[in-house]
Amino acid sequence: MQDVQNAATFAPIVGQIVKFRAPMNDAESLQRFRVAELRGDRVLVVYVCALPLPPAYVYSVSDLQ
Secondary structure: OHHHHHHHHOOOOOOOEEOEOOOOOHHHHHOOEEEEEEEOOEEEEEEOOOOOOOOEEEEEHHHEO
């Protein structure tokens, strides 16, 4: 029940480091992203890694914490 409440109140801000709310495997549980842009109920995030040009993804806010 608390996860549902936290999902409803989670409001990412640009520059914030986020992770998956419910990772599908161990690799996803270690991934971290930096919020680059807010897009309503979705966010553009950049994968935190050592690559010179890190990949960017769009995820639903409800998938992140």
